[in-house]
Amino acid sequence: MTDAPAHHKPAFRRFAAAVGLANLADGIAVVAWAWTASLLTRDPLWIAILPATLRLPWIFFALPSGILADRVDRRRLIMLCDLVRALAYCTAGVALLVNLPLGAPSVMGVQNATLYGTLLGLGVMIGCAEVARDNAAQSMLPAIVPGQELERANGFLGSIETVGNEMAGPALGAFLIALFLPAPFLIIAVALLLAALLTTTITGQFKAEPAVDTDASQGWVSAWGEGFRFVIGHPMLRTLALVTGFWNFFAEMALIALVLHVQENLGAGATTYGLILAVGAVGGVVGGIVVTPLLRRLSSAKLAQWMTVASAPTFVMIALAPGPMTVAAAMFVFYLTGIVWNTISISYRQRIVPDDIRGRVNSVYRLFAWGMMPLGLVASGVIVNGAGAIWSRETALTVPFFVAAGGVVVLAALAWRRLGRGFD
Numbered sequence: 001m002t003d004a005p006a007h008h009k010p011a012f013r014r015f016a017a018a019v020g021l022a023n024l025a026d027g028i029a030v031v032a033w034a035w036t037a038s039l040l041t042r043d044p045l046w047i048a049i050l051p052a053t054l055r056l057p058w059i060f061f062a063l064p065s066g067i068l069a070d071r072v073d074r075r076r077l078i079m080l081c082d083l084v085r086a087l088a089y090c091t092a093g094v095a096l097l098v099n100l101p102l103g104a105p106s107v108m109g110v111q112n113a114t115l116y117g118t119l120l121g122l123g124v125m126i127g128c129a130e131v132a133r134d135n136a137a138q139s140m141l142p143a144i145v146p147g148q149e150l151e152r153a154n155g156f157l158g159s160i161e162t163v164g165n166e167m168a169g170p171a172l173g174a175f176l177i178a179l180f181l182p183a184p185f186l187i188i189a190v191a192l193l194l195a196a197l198l199t200t201t202i203t204g205q206f207k208a209e210p211a212v213d214t215d216a217s218q219g220w221v222s223a224w225g226e227g228f229r230f231v232i233g234h235p236m237l238r239t240l241a242l243v244t245g246f247w248n249f250f251a252e253m254a255l256i257a258l259v260l261h262v263q264e265n266l267g268a269g270a271t272t273y274g275l276i277l278a279v280g281a282v283g284g285v286v287g288g289i290v291v292t293p294l295l296r297r298l299s300s301a302k303l304a305q306w307m308t309v310a311s312a313p314t315f316v317m318i319a320l321a322p323g324p325m326t327v328a329a330a331m332f333v334f335y336l337t338g339i340v341w342n343t344i345s346i347s348y349r350q351r352i353v354p355d356d357i358r359g360r361v362n363s364v365y366r367l368f369a370w371g372m373m374p375l376g377l378v379a380s381g382v383i384v385n386g387a388g389a390i391w392s393r394e395t396a397l398t399v400p401f402f403v404a405a406g407g408v409v410v411l412a413a414l415a416w417r418r419l420g421r422g423f424d
Contacts, residue, residue: 011144012153014202016160019137021195022082023161025089025188026130027169027281028176029054031274032184034259035177036119039102041110044397045381048256050116052377053123055252057131058370063224065132066363070223070356074140074206075199081133082196086189088125093185095119100181135366139358140206142350150347155291158339162284170281174274208356227360230353236422237352237365240345243308243415244369250404250411251338252376254315257384257400262324265394272324280331287339300344300423307341308419309412312405319401348423 037050068077099115110116145153176184231237262273294303310333317330353361380400387396 011202011204014198015137015141015144016157018078018082018195018198018202019157020160020164021191021198022133023164024169024172025085025164025191025195027165027167027277028173028184028188028191029089029169030165030277031170031173031177031270032188033119033123034256035174035270035273036096036181037116038259038263039105039181040112040116041106041108042260043106043108043381044257044260044384045378046110046116047259048377048381050119050123051256052374053120054127054130055370055373055377056124057127058366058373061128061131062135062363062367062371063360064363065128065135066227066360067223068132069136069139069359069362070208072207074136074143074208074359075202075204077136078133078140079196079199081129081136082192082199084129085126085133086192086196088122088129089185089192090189092119092122093182093189095122096182096185102181131366131370135359135362138346138350138362139208139355142355142358143204143206144202147351150350151295151343152292154343154347154350155288155339157288158291158343159285159288162281162288162335162339165281167278167281167285170274170277172274174270177270208358224360224364226357227362227364230357230361231364234352235418237349237361239415239418239422240349241365241368243411243419244341244345244365245372246411247308247311247341247408248369249372249376249379250315250407251311251334252373253380253383253400254318254404256377256380257397258318258327260384261318261397261401262327265397266321266324266327268324276324276328276331279328280335282335283332284335284339286332287336288343290336291340291343294340295344300348301420303340304344304419304423305412305416307337307344308415309408310337312408312412315401315405315408319398319405 033051033054034047037047040050041047095115095118099112103111105111141153141157142150172187173184176187231241258276259273262268262276266272291303314330314334318327321327321330349361349365350358383400383403384396387399390396391399
């Protein structure tokens with residue numbers, strides 16, 4: 001793993017440790033939400049809807065969260081969001097506990113509508129807090145790390161996030177599910193509580209200073225308009241938001257399809273699923289390590305171009321995989337290229353956006369970039385159900401991967417020229 005940035009080490013280390021704990025919790029949740037949904041229903045659409053609630057707030061809460069990040073102390077906002085998520089996950093664990101043992105999952109519809117509805121509501125609550133936390137954290141980082149070290153810092157954080165979100169978290173989540181179904185939700189609550197406590201130890205000034213010409217009584221619509229105009233008026237930011245949004249749409253389409261593909265087509269269980277995600281996370285760690293050396297040899301523009309298209313063959317590999325090992329290899333490449341792309345795009349955005357509107361610009365950017373995720377999740381379920389009316393279920397479960405691969409190729413072709421000259 002890369003070294004932490006040389007400057008501001010104590011504050012950055014605490015920040016990175018809190019990020020690690022929060023992403024460990026998110027990684028456990030990756031397995032917990034999808035696998036719990038598969039224990040309540042075998043319908044791909046209903047399975048997709050439950051984890052989609054975690055992403056849905058990126059559509060309706062991204063903009064308010066950006067204004068909050070520009071008007072309040074970002075450190076305190078992060079702490080509050082982690083506490084809210086801890087409470088919600090603890091409630092989810094208790095809800096599962098009182099509903100054990102679960103009956104056989106429904107082939108159509110949901111086996112326990114009350115439990116499913118409770119989890120949906122908690123998912124929205126968790127998603128709103130996550131939106132605000134992530135926005136505040138990205139807006140806060142330039143106050144901790146000098147501008148010339150942002151790529152290095154984001155690469156380091158990308159590795160930490162991947163270890164927690166895609167490696168240790170999913171593996172631990174799979175183990176905990178096999179041990180006791182409510183356990184992962186309760187462990188997530190503990191991890192988020194610790195992250196909140198750690199965030200309180202970071203010292204510094206983390207409330208944005210308003211610009212000299214900013215009206216103190218500025219309304220929310222007007223405040224949001226500043227961020228919107230900045231993104232729309234900046235050709236490269238506009239391109240990065242569109243590319244990231246559509247890429248996330250196709251990626252989420254494939255990732256949710258992976259749950260039933262692993263279970264039914266490959267005949268594997270929760271542990272194998274968690275290990276596949278863990279191998280993919282190793283690729284993410286490698287991506288965080290190699291991004292800085294790669295940028296010494298290749299331009300940001302060239303890397304961004306190739307990282308955009310690189311996920312297409314991995315989706316095809318997953319669909320045609322004879323077994324879990326091939327899927328794991330594809331996921332390794334998928335996460336490696338994703339971390340490199342994120343490091344380039346996030347660092348560019350943090351560097352060019354003024355601090356006083358960074359939260360709002362992030363919110364507008366991520367409204368589309370992350371708001372496409374729940375749409376991709378739901379689209380995957382719709383595609384499988386539609387394909388199932390034409391082909392066998394085994395074939396239908398692979399269709400989202402082919403659709404995602406084709407979509408990424410088209411996306412890369414449309415964005416190729418703009419990415420090639422936009423970082424200049």
